[in-house]
């Protein structure tokens with residue numbers, strides 16, 4: 001799943017993963033992170049998700065990474081915010097009050113550039129990547145975030161029925177990646193998936209909270 005693959009998805013507007021509303025599981029379970037207003041929330045592989053507008057409206061500060069520039073131009077357009085655009089190392093940084101989005105490759109992000117964050121919201125980031133990249137993603141995420149707590153939304157389905165992305169990442173795999181670092185609590189298994197999955201397989205949207213152990 002290289003960068004060209006994703007840029008082509010955006011170019012061809014093959015972005016079924018993009019929801020036309022705020023993810024209901026975010027609204028339902030965000031409070032489980034127990035975060036005071038103004039805390040800084042990291043959204044890896046953020047796309048142009050409407051979840052960002054919701055988090056901003058609740059008074060949080062957002063930092064995201066997305067490789068596709070058009071997605072981020074669209075995000076700011078929809079937010080009706082004019083960002084300050086600057087270059088920072090390998091990234092183009094879009095900044096405005098309470099929001100910094102880095103356009104570039106997640107795997108080139110460092111803790112120094114990212115700066116301390118208070119929590120991670122992963123919706124369709126881990127599941128966007130094939131297994132070898134998921135292993136790399138987890139290790140890199142833990143490094144650059146200093147193992148910040150996470151709200152993690154994943155998918156669980158019969159992987160041999162269809163190929164990803166999104167890939168199936170069941171609770172057992174989440175535990176495999178993260179149980180050395182976090183206490184993992186399964187919050188929900190939602191079968192009413194609004195979008196983002198080809199409808200070949202009965203899929204479950206798995207919602208977990210990961211707190212430091």
Ligand SMILES: C[S@@+](CC[C@H](N)C(=O)[O-])C[C@H]1O[C@@H](n2cnc3c(N)ncnc32)[C@H](O)[C@@H]1O
Nearest residue numbers: 006017045046047049066067105106123124128
């Ligand atoms: C499945 S989408 C999910 C987007 C968003 N989280 C959402 O819920 O709508 C995955 C996103 O990750 C981006 N992406 C994939 N690999 C990336 C990488 N290495 N660095 C930054 N962004 C990446 C893609 O362009 C795509 O927008």
